[in-house]
Amino acid sequence: MSSLVKPLVEVHNLVKNFPANHGQFVHAVNNVSFTLEKGETLGIVGESGCGKSSMGRTILKIHEPTSGKIIFDGDDITNYSRHQMLPYRKRMQMIFQDPYASLNPRFTVGEIIEEPMIIHKMGTEKERKIIVQNLIETVGLKPDHIRRYPHEFSGGQRQRIGIARTLALRPEFIVCDEPISALDVSIQAQIINLLEKLQKERGFSYLFIAHDLEMVHHISHKIGVMYLGNMVEYGFSDDVYKHPLHPYTKALISAAPIADPILSREKQRIILEGEVPSPLNPPKGCPFAGRCKYVTKQCKKEMPKHYEYDGRKVACNIYAPENLEKYSQVGKTPEQAVFE
Numbered sequence: 001m002s003s004l005v006k007p008l009v010e011v012h013n014l015v016k017n018f019p020a021n022h023g024q025f026v027h028a029v030n031n032v033s034f035t036l037e038k039g040e041t042l043g044i045v046g047e048s049g050c051g052k053s054s055m056g057r058t059i060l061k062i063h064e065p066t067s068g069k070i071i072f073d074g075d076d077i078t079n080y081s082r083h084q085m086l087p088y089r090k091r092m093q094m095i096f097q098d099p100y101a102s103l104n105p106r107f108t109v110g111e112i113i114e115e116p117m118i119i120h121k122m123g124t125e126k127e128r129k130i131i132v133q134n135l136i137e138t139v140g141l142k143p144d145h146i147r148r149y150p151h152e153f154s155g156g157q158r159q160r161i162g163i164a165r166t167l168a169l170r171p172e173f174i175v176c177d178e179p180i181s182a183l184d185v186s187i188q189a190q191i192i193n194l195l196e197k198l199q200k201e202r203g204f205s206y207l208f209i210a211h212d213l214e215m216v217h218h219i220s221h222k223i224g225v226m227y228l229g230n231m232v233e234y235g236f237s238d239d240v241y242k243h244p245l246h247p248y249t250k251a252l253i254s255a256a257p258i259a260d261p262i263l264s265r266e267k268q269r270i271i272l273e274g275e276v277p278s279p280l281n282p283p284k285g286c287p288f289a290g291r292c293k294y295v296t297k298q299c300k301k302e303m304p305k306h307y308e309y310d311g312r313k314v315a316c317n318i319y320a321p322e323n324l325e326k327y328s329q330v331g332k333t334p335e336q337a338v339f340e
Contacts, residue, residue, distance in 0.1 A: 041220045
């Protein structure tokens with residue numbers, strides 16, 4: 001993407017803490033920064049509980065940010081009230097993870113898709129009915145489905161209904177919160193193909209949250225890897241997937257299953273030891289220090305900065321300029337030098 005184009009979404013040092021018992025806080029999102037261009041997809045991956053969904057919901061202001069900045073199309077919306085956010089709700093939407101829980105069982109498909117337009121006072125009743133009918137066909141459902149209820153549909157069909165409801169407001173930015181994780185593998189590909197088709201036709205920007213690294217690599221222009229609320233690596237999709245830098249990213253990719261049994265046997269898995277620290281009491285230094293084979297004293301004392309290396313941002317002391325200079329003097333790669 002051209003640097004001259006104004007990003008649609010800019011997130012700067014976003015923090016989200018949730019209150020817990022006895023005055024404690026769950027540190028869900030910690031100093032996350034990224035930009036998202038118009039028509040671009042940023043994939044977010046990481047283990048369950050790493051803060052992916054919390055980050056997506058905070059950007060949409062479903063959760064209020066603790067600190068940091070959220071800029072949408074040049075407007076700083078960080079501290080906007082619910083009333084001030086109303087005009088932006090049409091432009092920022094979400095596809096939810098569970099197609100069984102996100103649809104009102106008392107509404108027909110037509111009523112579900114039309115409801116956001118009624119709330120935002122869009123068009124006349126006749127115009128809305130035409131839009132609903134067009135959206136049903138756009139997402140691959142049949143015209144007569146308009147009068148049926150959610151319980152009459154499969155999981156994949158329900159997710160298509162959810163997508164149609166999201167499209168009703170003609171948004172520019174869509175947070176896809178694990179939209180395929182509750183679906184059969186055969187249906188997942190259909191939903192991904194639909195999302196890609198809609199992006200090409202309408203220029204949507206997606207924040208695509210998922211566990212499946214291969215799927216994220218397929219659909220995304222950029223990838224952000226999260227661990228314990230922190231963005232540990234961020235860069236172009238091919239770079240992150242094919243040449244990971246952060247030790248956690250390397251472990252994630254090594255764990256991805258391979259269909260070919262011969263290649264699967266030859267693949268070297270990186271087995272992580274230790275437990276993920278509690279977000280109630282995150283470590284003082286690098287959040288990955290307790291599970292990393294490259295850990296140093298520096299890693300345990302202070303949080304690593306986001307260093308620029310090989311076209312990416314990576315939060316790891318391996319890539320600190322002073323360390324890179326040392327490695328180059330002895331003719332080693334950063335990983336070789338640290339491991340030895």
